[in-house]
Amino acid sequence: MATVGTPPAGKGKVNRIGLASQEYRGTKTTLCAGCGHNAISERIIHACFEMGIDPDRVVKLSGIGCSSKSPAYFLGSAHGFNAVHGRMPSVGTGAMLANRRLVAVGVSGDGDTGAIGIGQFVHLMRRNLPIIYIIEDNGCYGLTKGQFSPTADLGSTLKTGVVNDLPPIDTCALAIELGASFVARSFSGDKKQLSAVLKAALSHRGTAMLDVLSPCVTFNDHEGSTKSYAYAKSHDDPLGELDFVPYFEEIDVDYEPGTTHEVSLHDGSTLYLTKLAEDYDPRNKLQAMSVLQETRSRGTFATGLIYVEPTKPDFIEMLNLVDEPLAFLPQERVRPPEPVLEAIMDDLR
Amino acid sequence: MAPEVAVQEAPSQPTTRRIVNDFSIQVATVNGSGSQTANLVLLRSIFRMGIPVSGKNLFPSNIAGLPTWYTIRANRDGYIARKQDIDFLVAMNAQTAQEDVVSLGPGAAVVYDEPLNLATLRDDLTFYPVPFDKLVAGVCRDAKLRRLVRNMIYDGVLASLLKIDRAEMERALEKQLGRKPKAVALNREALDVGFAYAEQHFEKRDPYLVEPMDATAGQVLIDGNAAAAIGAMMAGVTVVTWYPITPSSSLCETLIDYLRQHRIDKDSGKATFAVVQAEDEIAAIGMAIGAGWAGARSMTSTSGPGVSLMSEFAGLGHYAEVPAVIFDVQRVGPSTGLPTRTAQGDVLSTAFLSHGDTRHMMLFPSSVEECYTMAIEAFDLAERFQTPVFVMTDLDLGMNTWMSQPFRYPEKPLDRGKVLDAETLDRIGKFGRYRDVDGDGIPYRSVPGDSMPAYFCRGSGHNEWAQYSERPDDYRKNIDRLRSKLETARNWLPAPVVTINRKASIGVIAYGTTHWAVVESRDQLVNEEDVQTSYYRVCAYPFRDALTSFVERHDRVYVIEQNRDAQMLSLMKLDLAPELAGRLRSVLHYSGHPIDARTITESILIQEGYRVETTRAEPSDVPQSAGVGGE
Ligand SMILES: Cc1ncc(C[n+]2csc(CCOP(=O)(O)OP(=O)(O)O)c2C)c(N)n1
Ligand code: SF4
Ligand SMILES: [Mg+2]
Numbered sequence: 001m002a003t004v005g006t007p008p009a010g011k012g013k014v015n016r017i018g019l020a021s022q023e024y025r026g027t028k029t030t031l032c033a034g035c036g037h038n039a040i041s042e043r044i045i046h047a048c049f050e051m052g053i054d055p056d057r058v059v060k061l062s063g064i065g066c067s068s069k070s071p072a073y074f075l076g077s078a079h080g081f082n083a084v085h086g087r088m089p090s091v092g093t094g095a096m097l098a099n100r101r102l103v104a105v106g107v108s109g110d111g112d113t114g115a116i117g118i119g120q121f122v123h124l125m126r127r128n129l130p131i132i133y134i135i136e137d138n139g140c141y142g143l144t145k146g147q148f149s150p151t152a153d154l155g156s157t158l159k160t161g162v163v164n165d166l167p168p169i170d171t172c173a174l175a176i177e178l179g180a181s182f183v184a185r186s187f188s189g190d191k192k193q194l195s196a197v198l199k200a201a202l203s204h205r206g207t208a209m210l211d212v213l214s215p216c217v218t219f220n221d222h223e224g225s226t227k228s229y230a231y232a233k234s235h236d237d238p239l240g241e242l243d244f245v246p247y248f249e250e251i252d253v254d255y256e257p258g259t260t261h262e263v264s265l266h267d268g269s270t271l272y273l274t275k276l277a278e279d280y281d282p283r284n285k286l287q288a289m290s291v292l293q294e295t296r297s298r299g300t301f302a303t304g305l306i307y308v309e310p311t312k313p314d315f316i317e318m319l320n321l322v323d324e325p326l327a328f329l330p331q332e333r334v335r336p337p338e339p340v341l342e343a344i345m346d347d348l349r
Numbered sequence: 350m351a352p353e354v355a356v357q358e359a360p361s362q363p364t365t366r367r368i369v370n371d372f373s374i375q376v377a378t379v380n381g382s383g384s385q386t387a388n389l390v391l392l393r394s395i396f397r398m399g400i401p402v403s404g405k406n407l408f409p410s411n412i413a414g415l416p417t418w419y420t421i422r423a424n425r426d427g428y429i430a431r432k433q434d435i436d437f438l439v440a441m442n443a444q445t446a447q448e449d450v451v452s453l454g455p456g457a458a459v460v461y462d463e464p465l466n467l468a469t470l471r472d473d474l475t476f477y478p479v480p481f482d483k484l485v486a487g488v489c490r491d492a493k494l495r496r497l498v499r500n501m502i503y504d505g506v507l508a509s510l511l512k513i514d515r516a517e518m519e520r521a522l523e524k525q526l527g528r529k530p531k532a533v534a535l536n537r538e539a540l541d542v543g544f545a546y547a548e549q550h551f552e553k554r555d556p557y558l559v560e561p562m563d564a565t566a567g568q569v570l571i572d573g574n575a576a577a578a579i580g581a582m583m584a585g586v587t588v589v590t591w592y593p594i595t596p597s598s599s600l601c602e603t604l605i606d607y608l609r610q611h612r613i614d615k616d617s618g619k620a621t622f623a624v625v626q627a628e629d630e631i632a633a634i635g636m637a638i639g640a641g642w643a644g645a646r647s648m649t650s651t652s653g654p655g656v657s658l659m660s661e662f663a664g665l666g667h668y669a670e671v672p673a674v675i676f677d678v679q680r681v682g683p684s685t686g687l688p689t690r691t692a693q694g695d696v697l698s699t700a701f702l703s704h705g706d707t708r709h710m711m712l713f714p715s716s717v718e719e720c721y722t723m724a725i726e727a728f729d730l731a732e733r734f735q736t737p738v739f740v741m742t743d744l745d746l747g748m749n750t751w752m753s754q755p756f757r758y759p760e761k762p763l764d765r766g767k768v769l770d771a772e773t774l775d776r777i778g779k780f781g782r783y784r785d786v787d788g789d790g791i792p793y794r795s796v797p798g799d800s801m802p803a804y805f806c807r808g809s810g811h812n813e814w815a816q817y818s819e820r821p822d823d824y825r826k827n828i829d830r831l832r833s834k835l836e837t838a839r840n841w842l843p844a845p846v847v848t849i850n851r852k853a854s855i856g857v858i859a860y861g862t863t864h865w866a867v868v869e870s871r872d873q874l875v876n877e878e879d880v881q882t883s884y885y886r887v888c889a890y891p892f893r894d895a896l897t898s899f900v901e902r903h904d905r906v907y908v909i910e911q912n913r914d915a916q917m918l919s920l921m922k923l924d925l926a927p928e929l930a931g932r933l934r935s936v937l938h939y940s941g942h943p944i945d946a947r948t949i950t951e952s953i954l955i956q957e958g959y960r961v962e963t964t965r966a967e968p969s970d971v972p973q974s975a976g977v978g979g980e
Contacts, residue, residue, distance in 0.1 A: 094639025
């Protein structure tokens with residue numbers, strides 16, 4: 001489409017498909033200044049630019065919430081669909097059924113996912129639909145002005161003094177349990193890790209579920225919230241340093257063989273996880289679950305790529321669809337010829 | 350048992366009276382007893398003898414053990430609506446047998462399971478007791494199969510009593526059981542045993558007979574759900590997302606069968622369709638909307654409870670202008686609200702499903718053939734008008750067996766609507782997703798992955814360039830355009846079927862399955878009281894202007910429907926000028942059973958000031974309504 005082509009002179013660096021990073025931007029954000037969600041949009045722009053993702057093939061999907069508004073603020077030349085509250089997974093599923101060649105990038109909130117949308121979230125994870133599913137997790141409902149969400153910490157207080165006495169849902173543990181093939185957690189303020197996780201997710205074929213802690217500076221950035229900047233910064237427990245080498249770039253040889261963990265991704269590219277934690281293998285489901293349990297019990301968040309199953313068949317594969325997008329099949333391939341109808345009629349006499 | 354004991358004396362001694370090709374048979378069984386094969390064989394053999402028939406299954410919300418009634422109506426004049434009176438009862442269910450017999454009109458005949466001892470209940474009926482257990486024991490050793498095979502014995506008995514062509518019956522049996530030669534042999538034997546028993550033991554005492562006719566040649570027998578499934582396949586559906594619910598499940602299930610047979614790419618062995626059984630109806634319509642937005646021909650099918658859940662997405666589809674087809678096979682109420690009974694009760698709620706100024710297009714097929722043609726049309730309309738389109742059938746149409754002319758291969762190519770291409774883009778200059786370029790209210794759309802300019806799809810808060818906007822002028826402009834789109838749609842939607850009777854000062858309006866009872870009732874009105882009527886059959890909403898002229902022509906207009914609150918009439922009142930709206934009257938039927946002609950005739954005559962001795966009123970004409978659990 002029109003946005004693909006030689007960038008105007010003076011635009012600076014272009015990526016492998018000839019686009020400048022500017023072309024991965026969207027409209028100006030309307031979120032609060034300093035909102036973690038904006039930082040995540042920046043990382044998405046960065047990761048898509050670096051990966052040379054063709055915006056023409058991307059569909060941006062979201063539910064409702066401050067977080068769900070953000071797809072308007074990145075990849076402005078891609079199609080987007082702001083669905084209804086909590087139902088982005090179904091819209092994304094439909095879009096991928098219609099056109100298997102699309103790259104689906106979904107943005108949700110912790111309310112959008114953990115409350116109203118938990119049912120669709122559960123079934124999305126089960127299906128392992130090829131989609132990047134980002135939860136911009138601030139532990140509250142931003143857009144409706146600060147009520148508790150299902151990821152709010154036990155015992156945390158609202159500005160009004162109301163105390164949350166229900167335990168939070170750990171969306172990462174849930175996703176792993178349900179069959180998501182790529183589960184990561186990161187923090188909106190950790191540019192390096194979030195970029196690496198996003199790039200890895202973009203190379204993954206299957207559901208890549210990213211829970212990104214994203215402080216709400218207006219309603220939930222106070223002392224006592226585990227989703228505040230201060231808390232997240234001091235309590236994030238990196239699993240390993242993640243570096244991602246896409247297949248179209250030179251592999252960085254700096255990594256010592258003994259200190260990196262190699263994970264082959266679906267598209268042939270390779271993900272390296274530098275182990276900081278002892279023997280952390282993101283392909284080990286049991287270990288992934290116990291790390292989540294263990295860190296949670298210490299009040300910290302394990303960040304990084306927590307679980308990956310690169311070869312798990314994705315939902316579209318399982319449906320045995322023709323290679324071309326169903327949306328573009330011509331009439332002669334979707335309307336059976338007259339003898340078929342005649343035979344059906346004969347059978348009913 | 351000795352034959353002279355077997356034949357009960359029917360006091361009216363009607364042996365010389367002959368009623369040919371005009372009666373209804375009701376088979377009372379328990380569900381799960383496998384009577385469906387026997388019932389369909391019976392239906393098909395009469396149909397194949399050239400006599401117009403319909404078959405209706407009245408079943409409980411239950412898997413096994415509760416009462417079920419299957420009714421076959423044969424009628425030489427082609428009346429195939431339900432009829433209140435049962436002429437020929439096959440009483441196989443101990444639970445209901447007494448009530449079934451008590452509720453019969455005088456002169457009816459009863460074939461019954463001998464141990465039920467029904468003959469003493471009435472002296473104005475003809476009884477034929479059959480020792481089913483004894484007979485089946487001779488045919489089938491396997492106790493498990495016996496319950497099934499037992500049913501085929503009543504087919505044999507009826508073949509003898511009603512003079513049904515046995516060769517047709519055997520052919521129908523082969524058709525039903527197809528590639529299972531053992532089952533065919535076993536059942537054929539059961540047929541023979543029943544036939545032989547009746548021949549030996551019964552003297553014909555009732556007047557009901559079948560004689561060959563030529564009124565069904567070339568026709569097919571099918572239910573509306575299967576017909577809609579064929580339509581959807583022929584419409585080139587590519588994405589099907591659904592959640593099971595009676596009475597719509599068999600629509601998608603049949604569709605899946607057909608798609609697997611006819612829509613697998615020969616070369617690659619891969620599917621040109623995707624089917625997903627979603628986690629609920631919200632997800633089902635969400636997927637359909639997502640797929641429609643991304644350019645697929647998408648559909649879902651459901652019933653009232655599912656439609657309720659779909660409401661928010663339906664509204665989004667309307668405002669974001671996304672095509673999708675939704676089949677609503679209407680049933681009675683939510684939860685345990687007679688899930689297995691029929692109604693036309695979703696008309697009003699579906700028209701305005703969701704909030705804001707949402708208004709949806711609805712199609713109202715009244716025959717299986719229209720289930721097929723309107724299914725095809727619905728996909729074209731959804732894409733032409735970029736909006737969800739509802740196809741409103743009901744349980745009676747969807748799950749019961751109807752005869753029909755064979756469906757014709759579609760002549761029109763698929764209408765994919767205004768999808769942007771390079772040429773159009775050249776012509777219109779700049780792409781504005783919600784810009785009314787052609788003055789018909791229908792904008793152009795691009796589809797992800799088609800290399801045309803993209804847009805951001807969202808609810809009603811946008812301007813014509815699809816930019817987020819909360820400006821009052823943008824909002825008004827947009828929803829005014831949506832209204833003008835609906836205005837354009839009026840004349841694209843299937844036209845009403847109007848029969849003007851110049852002698853008539855009263856009109857009737859009906860839609861959907863009510864049509865069949867109306868056809869018969871209009872004849873009754875003329876034949877019995879010389880009451881002439883014109884007829885307007887609604888096929889779609891929004892209505893055409895023809896509605897106004899029809900009401901103008903008549904002093905009083907009866908809107909006949911199967912709900913309590915006159916839902917279609919209410920919709921019409923919104924469109925008609927007050928003085929015309931005042932001419933509308935209602936005939937309402939809402940028992941869970943399909944409407945019948947007598948109900949309409951009596952209601953119209955009473956409202957027209959005739960003195961009418963009413964027949965047995967609904968809903969007590971059929972025993973009790975058994976049912977547990979929603980489906
Ligand atoms: C059906 C429905 N119910 C309620 C709302 C109101 N609502 C809008 S956003 C929101 C919560 C969003 O929270 P979250 O997903 O965490 O997003 P955040 O704003 O925190 O990023 C709610 C309840 C709605 N839009 N739709
Ligand atoms: S209210 Fe909170 S979540 Fe919403 S934009 Fe402001 S900071 Fe972000
Ligand atoms: Mg939130």
